[in-house]
Amino acid sequence: xxxxxxxxxxxxxxxxxxxxxxxxxxxxxxxxxxxxxxxxxxxxxxxxxxxxxxxxxxxxxxxxxxxxxxxxxxxxxxxxxxxxxxxxxxxxxxxxxxxxxxxxxxxxxxxxxxxxxxxxxxxxxxxxxxxxxxxxxxxxxxxxxxxxxxxxxxxxxxxxxxxxxxxxxxxxxxxxxxxxxxxxxxxxxxxxxxxxxxxxxxxxxxxxxxxxxxxxxxxxxxxxxxxxxxxxxxxxxxxxxxxx
Amino acid sequence: xxxxxxxxxxxxxxxxxxxxxxxxxxxxxxxxxxxxxxxxxxxxxxxxxxxxxxxxxxxxxxxxxxxxxxxxxxxxxxxxxxxxxxxxxxxxxxxxxxxxxxxxxxxxxxxxxxxxxxxxxxxxxxxxxxxxxxxxxxxxxxxxxxxxxxxxxxxxxxxxxxxxxxxxxxxxxxxxxxxxxxxxxxxxxxxxxxxxxxxxxxxxxxxxxxxxxxxxxxxxxxxxxxxxxxxxxxxxxxxxxxxxxxx
Numbered sequence: 001x002x003x004x005x006x007x008x009x010x011x012x013x014x015x016x017x018x019x020x021x022x023x024x025x026x027x028x029x030x031x032x033x034x035x036x037x038x039x040x041x042x043x044x045x046x047x048x049x050x051x052x053x054x055x056x057x058x059x060x061x062x063x064x065x066x067x068x069x070x071x072x073x074x075x076x077x078x079x080x081x082x083x084x085x086x087x088x089x090x091x092x093x094x095x096x097x098x099x100x101x102x103x104x105x106x107x108x109x110x111x112x113x114x115x116x117x118x119x120x121x122x123x124x125x126x127x128x129x130x131x132x133x134x135x136x137x138x139x140x141x142x143x144x145x146x147x148x149x150x151x152x153x154x155x156x157x158x159x160x161x162x163x164x165x166x167x168x169x170x171x172x173x174x175x176x177x178x179x180x181x182x183x184x185x186x187x188x189x190x191x192x193x194x195x196x197x198x199x200x201x202x203x204x205x206x207x208x209x210x211x212x213x214x215x216x217x218x219x220x221x222x223x224x225x226x227x228x229x230x231x232x233x234x235x236x237x238x239x240x241x242x243x244x
Numbered sequence: 245x246x247x248x249x250x251x252x253x254x255x256x257x258x259x260x261x262x263x264x265x266x267x268x269x270x271x272x273x274x275x276x277x278x279x280x281x282x283x284x285x286x287x288x289x290x291x292x293x294x295x296x297x298x299x300x301x302x303x304x305x306x307x308x309x310x311x312x313x314x315x316x317x318x319x320x321x322x323x324x325x326x327x328x329x330x331x332x333x334x335x336x337x338x339x340x341x342x343x344x345x346x347x348x349x350x351x352x353x354x355x356x357x358x359x360x361x362x363x364x365x366x367x368x369x370x371x372x373x374x375x376x377x378x379x380x381x382x383x384x385x386x387x388x389x390x391x392x393x394x395x396x397x398x399x400x401x402x403x404x405x406x407x408x409x410x411x412x413x414x415x416x417x418x419x420x421x422x423x424x425x426x427x428x429x430x431x432x433x434x435x436x437x438x439x440x441x442x443x444x445x446x447x448x449x450x451x452x453x454x455x456x457x458x459x460x461x462x463x464x465x466x467x468x469x470x471x472x473x474x475x476x477x478x479x480x481x482x483x484x485x486x487x488x489x490x491x
Contacts, residue, residue, distance in 0.1 A: 162490040169452035169487045205412030206478060214476035221468045229424070229461035231453065232487035240412050240478040243405045 008080030009033040016042025018185030020085035022212030059086045059112030065119040079123045081223045082132045084113040091146040091191040102149045109153035128172040131223045134161045136179045138242045165232030174231035176222045181238030183210040205240030252329030254280040256428035260459030261466045266293035273297045302329045302355030312362045327356045328378040334389045352396035373416040376469045377404045381424045381485045408479030417478040419469045424485025426457040453486030
């Protein structure tokens, strides 16, 4: 039995860039199988591994997520993990926030994780084993000027995860959240220059912004048996910023 | 090989963590009960690990100072510290004596202060270090008949977060672990297996996960927080508590 067969398959949404890609790399290196889901292959094209399968899908498409999970099971792999990284952010002043922008953030950032959890849960329940990691954000607590829609969607992830954790606690399925601070990914580049992104380190006690691998290491911990009694929790990987 | 010092390291969560950390680090076990500390260190040495044992009461600054000096001579630099020594107490608030209150606060809060104060200078000098303290999920949700314990454990969180902020510029990380109901000698409180079994069942039924945690399940969280795997995590609390609270 290969290492990937024993550790099982992890569904990673948003796998083509940023934290999702770093997570995919680390999981493959640690002997997991990964089903990387994203709109396009992106950086996954850099990886050539028999343990990596790519599915082009939009996380707002519940049927596509179900099909991805079903196909992976049909290939003979146990679905032992879900890491929901897919997310979007735009910066919009509150009174300019139109309904389409609001809905799109709630759909991708909150309904996407809901659909992904619904897709993997039946298999995890049958196995009596599974670990789900959802991504919130420091902004869920701190709020963000021009980011109310994003903050609302990420706050929703906390409620979703905690409730699901209670619902599945006796079924061997753990559900936890990671809340990153500013991280060195393409996401903040949509509204900030490199210089502006790195300047945010000045407000971080540890003196640097987060790296995708910092988040990937936290994901690995939460997927592994090292966190076997940890569920319903929010792990804030933020360099000491926002200690509340 | 790096060295971790563990207070309250001779039993329960401390001992489980000592066993886990001994796989990758030199371990210094500190306990009030010197004989118990020596037995624990002997067990680790027998399994091929490098281990030291010292008797010290974390509430006594002279004992901590003397212990740290001896550890520096015998075991060398200390790279990591797990401040875990604790005592439990169950008393309605109006029946808590002042002496008992002081013991709770001294053991948990002053103990963490004295131990971290003793190790931080060498960590600052090396510009590297990591500290983990033991809280409790009672500090978040409160506890009937556990006011002193809960207050002391909550103070540990405030202290740890402040340490995290103050020493982040020195590349020193400080985090807490906040266990839920873990099957330790503290929780069993000397009960026989016969007495304990029905209590275990009743306690387990209150936990969403439906079971008590094992000390090893806290040790693996502490290991994560002491390792470079958590190099961007500071000032945080991880609760291994079977979803008893989500925080």
